[in-house]
Amino acid sequence: MASITASASGIRGACLARPRPAGLVASTPCACLAVPRPGMAKQRPAIGIHALNFESPLASSMRAVPVPEEGPKKSAMVETLLLGSLFGLWYLFNIWFNIYNKQVLKTFPHPLTITAFQFFIGSLVSLTMWTLGLHKKPQASTENVMGVSPLAAVHTLGNALTNISLGAVAVSFTHTIKALEPFFSVLLSAMFLGESPTLPVVLSLFPIIGGVALASTSELSFTWVGFLAAMGSNLTFQSRNVLSKKFMGKGKGSLDNINLFSIITILSFFILTPIALLLEGVTFTPAALTAAGVLNHTLLLKRAVIAALCFHAYQQVSYMILQRVSPVTHSIGNCVKRVVVIVASVFVFQNPVTTQNALGTAIALAGVFGYSQVKRLSGKPKAA
Template sequence: MQSAAFAVSPSTPLLRSRSSIPKPNPRCRIISTFPAARQAVSLIRDGPGPIRSLSPRLGGWNAVSVSSLPSRPDLAVKATSVPESAGESSAKSNELVQTLQLGSLFGLWYLFNIYFNIYNKQVLKVFPNPLTITTCQFLVGTVLILFMWITNIYKSPKITSSQLVAILPLAMVHTLGNLFTNMSLGKVAVSFTHTIKAMEPFFSVLLSAMFLGEQPSIWVLFSLAPIVGGVALASMTEASFNWAGFWSAMASNLTFQSRNVLSKKVMVKKDESLDNINLFSIITIMSLFLLTPFTLFIEGVKFTPSYLQSAGLNINQIYLRSLIAGLCFHAYQQVSYMILSRVSPVTHSVGNCVKRVVVIVTSVLFFRTPVSPINSIGTGIALAGVFLYSRVKKIKPKTA
């Protein structure tokens, strides 16, 4: 028998000498040691037909059916498809999370507002110094803002001198708006102050038409009628009515809506603009510096322990309630801007209307404010008008 290396294959039964046998491709040796790789190469080569494998032959490879190979479940190649419902369930889950977050923000907005009005009213009843109380609220807000900026809880803005000049009018009307609100809360019931403040849409339409050239639609004008009529009816039958409290609340409406109109003309260039939260933060700090000199000149330093003790007041109680009111004052406005960044202005306006209803009902129950049937009807009509206004506001007015 001749000493020669040979190999037998069903397709090539002849004998060949070593010199006549072509050398196999090195890549084929690598593939031959990995049955899974053989299957993958065959699948790519032969397309979607029956999966084939490669078997060695002289000088090359023969393709044979996979069915002829030993069964290897661990090497089986399976194609799995992603269910179409997987993407839908993920989207629904994200939507649910966002809805829960938004609902939590609305709940915090209402809760902080309720606590602010209750504790603020309790302090103003025994310490009728609205300038001092408002200054303390701006001080608490300023401390919170600086803490957030220093600790990078919220990124501090880069402010230029031109921006500060543009923001100054906003800070002035913001200061007056909060001062007039506290003056009204100190004179009349919380529920009546918020009933009068339901006339904010009236001043918004008036000032927008005067300074922005916005012509309101007929539906907006129609919604103002129940607001004005409801406030007038509630004022005629209000047990705690006095003109100082009434005009202070009206002045608060005027100044706050002036702030909203002015804010539309500030920060026109987008590259220099501030987000709502940082803009509110800058306004709060500027309001503190604007109001402090007037407070010291008009009311003096009356929030010291010695003065409160001489007035027969509970020092710890006054300080604690003032601190809670200041924290809630800043918190509810911050949350309000957070909500505004997530929803449309119309939705935010509807939420603000509901918030006013919640505050009025809560204050009436907490302070046991006497409310006549006609007063309740007037308040209800005014709030219904505010709700109607917020719904028809989505009809864009014509620009003059």
């Protein structure tokens, strides 16, 4: 037994003394150590560590394929939720504006003063936004301000006429008449921009015109002042859109949509205030309110402030939506907004609505939706 041990020790010593080739892996067992022992089963050949790390081509290719990230999906979902929230806020602010504004105009029938007050509150919101750094301050040049002035003038007139109409007739009727905006858009674009409408666009205008005519003849709150003021607001607002296209075409410098609207609001306040004082006088004082029969001054002021904040908010949100969607999608959203506002106003104010009036309104709004679809289809490139 001692001889066997000595023999094994000698062999191990010889193995350790033998120089190994430079390329041999250090962990590779020496062949001379594989001495069969009595009573042991025949062992399998030793496997090197490098063999344990072997990957088949399939496993290697599977490891090389990156796991798809869910980042883009989450980003698209967040953007969709944000856009849906903006549309919801747009409708909500618009409903609140029309309800509170109508309540103020019924108690305090001075639409020019109310409009100037709304521009004043909007100007304060814009200045606060810039002061707190909530939005980048515009670097407006004199040239840009002069270019914006015509936009501010028609913006002022359009909102003043809208408030005149809202004070004279039902909210639902004003918004039914304002469904004629596509007609004025096509007319003014053809006159000043040289954009000839296609036949489908022209045909889509007939239901709008017919629906408004049907609703007007059966409107119980109809007055010529309310009707003509709403028609005038259509004309001025679409003129503003045409002027905006020309202004944007010349380059607007550092003015984005939000800053452009804010500057228009501030200019509108300075344009309308002297006109309101000249035509309606100083009417927004406690003494003047009492003389006009307004008993609860605080409630009136509260409603006027809420209406003004909602007025500015819904227009700001409208611009934010327009930055994210196409003009046609925005137009469809605006059509849905009118439906929501009309239904909400009828529910809140309990205005009597005849079957003919409801039918005319439905036809007009369906025509606006059809017009938007025609514009969307005409805007698609034709297949080769």
